[in-house]
Amino acid sequence: MIRRARGVLGRSVPRTLRARLIAGLLALLLLTCAGVGLATAQALRHFLVDRLDQQLADTGGRYAASLEHPGSRAAGDAARGDTRAQAPGTFGARLLNGTVTAARVVDGDADDPEVAEGTVAADTDDRVVLTAADRRALAALPPGGPARSVELSDLAGYRLRATAGRDGDVLVTGLPLSPVEDAVHRLVMIELVVFAVALVATGVAGALWVRVSLRPLDRVVGAAERVSGLPLASGEVAVPVRVPDDDLATEVGRVGAALNRMLGHVEDALARRQSVEERLRTFAADASHELRNPVAAVRGHAELALRYPGPVPDEVRHSLGRIEAEAQRMGAIVEDLLLLARLDAGRPLAAEEVDLTRLALDCTADARAAGPGHRWQLELPEEPVLVTGDADRLRQVVGNLLANARVHTPEGTRVTLALSAAAGDDSRIRLSVTDTGPGIEPALAERIFERFVRGDPARARTTGSTGLGLAIVRAVTAAHHGTVDLSTRPGRTSFTVRIPVHPGSAPPGA
Ligand SMILES: Nc1ncnc2c1ncn2[C@@H]1O[C@H](COP(=O)(O)OP(=O)(O)O)[C@@H](O)[C@H]1O
Ligand SMILES: [Mg+2]
Known part of the structure; x- marks a missing residue:
């Protein structure tokens, strides 16, 4: 679970310095934009609401009062308010002993010429339906106190302010908050566009800038890679x-x-x-x-x-x-x-044509003479195998391998010398000496081609062991641009020498 989480995280976090710098830059810019956006929207709202409050304070309870004192209105139309000089959407309510007696709002057509002239049109203000919660909210407004934002169910958000009327009533006047919300919304929209453009521009310019700034680092990396x-x-x-x-x-x-x-x-x-x-x-x-x-x-x-x-x-x-x-x-x-x-x-070694088939036959014959107790076998291809190299040194390689198979295994062990010509992709001839002896311990096998490394120094006198035989095998093979490998387990030990047919044309260590 943890590993998977780390894996997902590891994939989403950019790896290269370049990507991290740009990602960091954009993340910071995004944070800044968000902060600036929030702050300006908040400041604008405050400012506009303050202005509404100022407007409310200036208006006082005039509209609300007119609901009860119709002024120039026709008699019998007492419930209608005086909408003159009132901004459309202005809300007015009159409360008596905490009970709403009238609640109206100036209609959108308030700037109708008739109204401007002072004649009240029938449709210039409208009754507002108030729920019990609305009434409670209105009653809760402290007369003469600061304006408050209230959500009336029939209307949207309103800024309401209560004043004490002349005859013991409470007059509530309100102005809609929707223009404020519209202005803030507009500002946010503009900011979103501007910030998006700024982010994209910063991303592109930042990527270029980081690329240019990191160019010297690329040169350092290049130098380090060349050295490596x-x-x-x-x-x-x-x-x-x-x-x-x-x-x-x-x-x-x-x-x-x-x-x-x-x-x-x-x-x-x-x-x-x-x-x-x-x-x-x-x-x-x-x-x-x-x-x-x-x-x-x-x-x-x-x-x-x-x-x-x-x-x-x-x-x-x-x-x-x-x-x-x-x-x-x-x-x-x-x-x-x-x-x-x-x-x-x-x-440099001699570079003559060496008949490895001939060499293998000779060496096996010598080994057979030296170790008649072992069973010697030869596996040779039909065609003679020829390489360019130093005949004496190659003879030494084969001789050392056969001598080891004789000296370090008990009598009766079968020793096979196999030779195969270069075939297929591998342009190297292969010579292997395999015995059915006890094998070599892994700890010894690891270092076996090193100088003076040998199995049992105590038996050195009887076997004539020096620990240099395989070191010479490796050195001579390497001088022929070849390799020598050992594979060993009890019952089967095999040394394989591979050398290119024409060592001169092969790269060293091929
Ligand atoms: N065919 C083999 N079977 C078992 N042990 C071997 C064989 N060939 C080599 N060894 C071990 O590798 C050691 C190193 O061999 P080498 O370098 O030829 O030195 P030396 O034969 O003089 O001891 C030997 O002492 C022997 O313990
Ligand atoms: Mg030896």
Whole structure:
């Protein structure tokens, strides 16, 4: 319920600053118009009613008195009033001891020439039918008191005033309120038209004005959007975008200046990060390069010592064997690190035609020899699958995936290497290594392509695990503008490599 109400409200309240400003402006103007309209209508009514009261005061009870004292009228027509000089609609009543004895109203033809001349026409005033409520209202008027608005049932609204007559009676004179209502109504109508025109004009002019005023903000938004579209995550980064409005005297200018300052900082920070990364990469490449020779020397000397023909104690032989094995492992790690450092530095790979079908056959044959306990399967398309790339590095990718399927699964596991050519919309070849092993835990699977991430470091010595195998798979695939994905569950683990047939023509990361 609440959510729906909020939804309805959310839809009716404009979202953009532009729309909100205009809506706010119009709402304020509407309020102002309503206030002005009410105030002027009220003031006009007051003014006109005051004038009526003045008129009533001036007239006194003359007409009402004439109802009883006919003056120049013909005898026997005592009930008729003297309508001379009385405005049409003038009401007169005479009360004696709180009882109405006569009540008449001057007819609309009061300006008849006959009347003006002083002869009373038979139709110049009319009897008014009074209900009990009307009589009570008339009786309630205080003689000599202020005029009051009274609604008489036979007539419309009237302004009535009572005066004390000469012979103990009360004379009530009244003037109709309808001219006042007409004037107020007319004023309201005129105001409605004027306000409507003002609202429309303000709406149009306000929309234009707001649009013009917010134009600098659009430029800030444009600059921010251009920056957000820049590839800032890696590589050499320049942020050439700046906001043109940086006049500190305006709000938008302050935003623009702040944004420009921030962009400057971002540029500095990115440049610093870039240089740190550069140095780190150079360091890793130099370090692994420098380690290559000593490691090779250690291994060579261990081998040499092991071939010593004379008697060597068993402990020494064992140690030498360990030295040789570890030196070999160290050599492999150094080679892997060097390769990663070179790929990081963006060293170009060879771009030769590689027959992946041939490569898959070779690698599977090697894997079968290394792991005869596993069941190895190959799924190859009829046509040879060719890509442009670096044969040695691609061999390393397939070799690492097959080695993992061998080393990290128990004997008897079935491992399938499947290769499929580019087909349909996807202009990439697909190579997958799938095994029926125990699978990889989700926590490990998330970070599996990172460097030195491995399942069981304790078993590192027996499996020769370094945690660099899949990092190399990813780096080499990325260098070929390809991707590698993992899908794993107990009983089925599958690594899928996709690379474009001609990596040179594909955008990076495609
Ligand atoms: N096919 C697989 N089945 C189960 N676990 C695997 C498989 N492939 C890789 N892993 C896990 O991923 C980890 C990282 O693999 P990798 O980067 O090649 O390093 P390494 O093989 O040197 O340990 C391995 O230690 C292993 O725990
Ligand atoms: Mg491995």
